[in-house]
Amino acid sequence: MDDVVIRVENVTKEFKLPLERRNSLKSTIINFYKTKKKYTLQKALNHTSFEVRKGEFFGIVGRNGSGKSTLLKMLAGIYSPTEGSIDVKGKLVPFIELGVGFSPELTGRENVFLNGALLGFSRQEMEQMYDEIVDFAEIRKFMNQKLKNYSSGMQVRLAFSIAIRAKSDILLIDEVLAVGDAAFQTKCFDYFTELKKSDTTVVFVSHDRGSLERFCDRGILLNDGDVVSAGNIRSVLKEYDKIVMGQLEGNTEAFKKNKKQLNPKEQKKIVNIKEVKTYDSKNNIKNKFNYEDDIFIEYEAVVNENIINPIAGITVWKKNVERPIFATNTLIEGIEATGSFKKGEIIYLKTQLPKHINDGEFYIEPAIANESATIFYDKIDNAKEFFISGSENPYSIISPMDKSTFLKK
Amino acid sequence: MFKRLFSKRNRVLVSELVRTDFKLRYQGSVLGYVWSLLRPLLLFLILYVVFVKFLKVGNGIPNYPVYLLFGMIMWNFFVEMTSQSLSSIVGRGDLIRKIRIPRWIIVISSSISAVINLLLNLVVLSVFIIFNHVQITGAITVLPIIFVELYIFSLGVSFFLATSFVRYRDINYVWEVLLQAGFYLTPILYPLSRINNLLFQKLLILNPMAQIIQDARYVTVTKDTITNYALYRGEPYFFIPFVIVVVIFIFSANYFRKRSKFFAEEI
Numbered sequence: 010m011d012d013v014v015i016r017v018e019n020v021t022k023e024f025k026l027p028l029e030r031r032n033s034l035k036s037t038i039i040n041f042y043k044t045k046k047k048y049t050l051q052k053a054l055n056h057t058s059f060e061v062r063k064g065e066f067f068g069i070v071g072r073n074g075s076g077k078s079t080l081l082k083m084l085a086g087i088y089s090p091t092e093g094s095i096d097v098k099g100k101l102v103p104f105i106e107l108g109v110g111f112s113p114e115l116t117g118r119e120n121v122f123l124n125g126a127l128l129g130f131s132r133q134e135m136e137q138m139y140d141e142i143v144d145f146a147e148i149r150k151f152m153n154q155k156l157k158n159y160s161s162g163m164q165v166r167l168a169f170s171i172a173i174r175a176k177s178d179i180l181l182i183d184e185v186l187a188v189g190d191a192a193f194q195t196k197c198f199d200y201f202t203e204l205k206k207s208d209t210t211v212v213f214v215s216h217d218r219g220s221l222e223r224f225c226d227r228g229i230l231l232n233d234g235d236v237v238s239a240g241n242i243r244s245v246l247k248e249y250d251k252i253v254m255g256q257l258e259g260n261t262e263a264f265k266k267n268k269k270q271l272n273p274k275e276q277k278k279i280v281n282i283k284e285v286k287t288y289d290s291k292n293n294i295k296n297k298f299n300y301e302d303d304i305f306i307e308y309e310a311v312v313n314e315n316i317i318n319p320i321a322g323i324t325v326w327k328k329n330v331e332r333p334i335f336a337t338n339t340l341i342e343g344i345e346a347t348g349s350f351k352k353g354e355i356i357y358l359k360t361q362l363p364k365h366i367n368d369g370e371f372y373i374e375p376a377i378a379n380e381s382a383t384i385f386y387d388k389i390d391n392a393k394e395f396f397i398s399g400s401e402n403p404y405s406i407i408s409p410m411d412k413s414t415f416l417k418k
Numbered sequence: 419m420f421k422r423l424f425s426k427r428n429r430v431l432v433s434e435l436v437r438t439d440f441k442l443r444y445q446g447s448v449l450g451y452v453w454s455l456l457r458p459l460l461l462f463l464i465l466y467v468v469f470v471k472f473l474k475v476g477n478g479i480p481n482y483p484v485y486l487l488f489g490m491i492m493w494n495f496f497v498e499m500t501s502q503s504l505s506s507i508v509g510r511g512d513l514i515r516k517i518r519i520p521r522w523i524i525v526i527s528s529s530i531s532a533v534i535n536l537l538l539n540l541v542v543l544s545v546f547i548i549f550n551h552v553q554i555t556g557a558i559t560v561l562p563i564i565f566v567e568l569y570i571f572s573l574g575v576s577f578f579l580a581t582s583f584v585r586y587r588d589i590n591y592v593w594e595v596l597l598q599a600g601f602y603l604t605p606i607l608y609p610l611s612r613i614n615n616l617l618f619q620k621l622l623i624l625n626p627m628a629q630i631i632q633d634a635r636y637v638t639v640t641k642d643t644i645t646n647y648a649l650y651r652g653e654p655y656f657f658i659p660f661v662i663v664v665v666i667f668i669f670s671a672n673y674f675r676k677r678s679k680f681f682a683e684e685i
Contacts, residue, residue: 087516110517131426132434
């Protein structure tokens with residue numbers, strides 16, 4: 010396997026996000042002897058491994074914040090990995106962002122030379138290519154204008170025209186097609202087609218399904234820093250679709266939830282439902298289940314005021330289904346006297362879902378109400394999401410317990 | 419590092435960054451590059467009026483106006499280079515976050531802008547040297563070595579400042595105050611001979627900037643100035659300023675090299 014040009018092995022990248030800004034000397038001196046942790050670790054990539062072969066068009070797919078750009082920046086050598094190793098063979102040119110070093114106060118012409126130098130071209134080389142670049146970008150009459158007077162489309166065209174001159178073995182491309190009109194996009198596509206024929210290796214990050222499918226051979230799908238899927242680009246994109254669809258439908262619910270979390274002080278609730286957990290019969294906490302798994306849901310709630318006989322319940326909704334698919338509470342189950350709770354005590358509720366719920370995305374709505382069920386002490390619309398797969402039955406909410414019996418009688 | 423400085427790609431990059439720097443500096447000014455020459459001229463005029471005509475500080479020192487201007491030019495170079503370099507890494511954050519270029523190139527190119535300015539100032543200075551009939555001797559051949567020392571010292575300080583500014587934005591203000599203090603602790607406006615206490619003279623000259631400025635004046639303008647050598651002839655203390663320069667440079671370059679991996683995430 011000597012044709013591997015990029016080898017990423019077990020790469021983890023962590024960012025230290027400071028809890029309190031410690032950008033000044035004063036706070037450094039004051040905090041010098043404090044031993045407590047001053048930052049949270051944000052894992053952008055989690056033990057990622059993959060290989061890119063020579064001449065390949067390799068796609069990196071994922072939602073915003075999934076670690077794509079971090080990965081690309083590490084390939085480009087801008088960030089260094091916290092753990093693991095990255096091996097790149099050959100000259101690599103990153104187009105992480107177009108127009109690096111463009112300065113709005115300089116003219117288009119001057120910017121061409123500056124940008125060229127950043128890509129490794131001497132002034133003479135740039136002189137020779139200058140006309141080609143300007144013609145490709147179609148902005149000859151603006152070249153002596155300051156860059157700040159360019160439209161964003163013009164800037165991108167200019168930057169792209171310079172960047173494609175860079176002859177390199179490996180290109181890193183990060184969503185460059187987002188700007189530019191149709192005619193310019195056609196030019197980009199022509200360029201990619203040309204690249205595909207040559208033996209240049211391209212690592213391509215994009216949201217644009219169409220161009221990914223059209224150009225890439227293989228790819229990986231990142232989700233929260235993990236490689237969720239790898240291999241043929243079509244299968245990777247299929248997985249990507251699933252994630253995106255789930256995200257879109259979850260958005261409104263997630264929004265409501267976030268809004269609630271943003272101002273916890275305003276909502277001094279009588280009880281506070283804490284983290285909701287889902288787990289299987291082996292007590293593995295997870296949120297992706299097979300349809301044959303036993304699924305348990307539990308939560309705890311902190312009581313902030315003395316209360317008597319609260320009703321605690323759990324409702325489960327399926328995405329795109331109007332009514333809850335599952336609902337239970339202490340009252341329905343016949344426990345009328347749940348007892349008195351003092352401030353600081355904990356309410357615990359655990360329930361098990363029926364088996365053989367078909368594939369889909371679900372969200373849990375825990376609630377605690379007063380004795381007469383007239384007010385909610387606390388209720389979270391979308392406290393937790395979980396996923397079920399494996400049944401391949403899109404027609405109904407549940408599947409039969411066992412195989413149906415079919416006979417001729 | 420110095421071998422890599424001369425690779426084709428890095429050379430091109432440095433020259434392009436310096437060019438940009440200069441273009442941007444005189445952006446929108448009517449006189450443009452002329453200011454580079456006009457500034458030392460006007461400075462000379464002020465120094466001349468205040469210190470030669472009004473205060474008469476330098477009585478007894480031959481060619482005092484040139485002596486004064488030379489010290490001022492060298493100090494200004496140090497101030498310009500270190501303050502520009504201080505913000506160079508943070509100021510070029512857009513580059514660092516988006517492309518892989520050797521980080522030190524950014525500090526080097528901002529230092530080169532300062533060197534070019536120094537050279538322009540020296541042009542003005544040499545006009546005054548001729549105008550004032552300063553006797554140039556063979557000793558002036560040592561001057562380039564003194565400038566190399568000045569550059570290495572400034573570069574060392576610059577590396578340190580640029581690196582720490584990424585993490586601590588107060589360095590900016592701290593450095594401003596230190597420069598202000600350094601200006602008065604260095605015999606720039608006053609001749610070292612004006613300090614009557616020999617111990618103080620000996621302490622002041624240990625500051626590399628004082629040693630550099632006095633040596634440069636000695637080899638160029640007049641033998642009538644107190645140098646490190648004159649004060650510490652034959653004593654080991656003579657080497658202290660040079661040791662400071664070397665130690666600062668090595669320490670800072672290392673500090674820069676170690677931290678530069680994280681510039682992209684920390685800026």
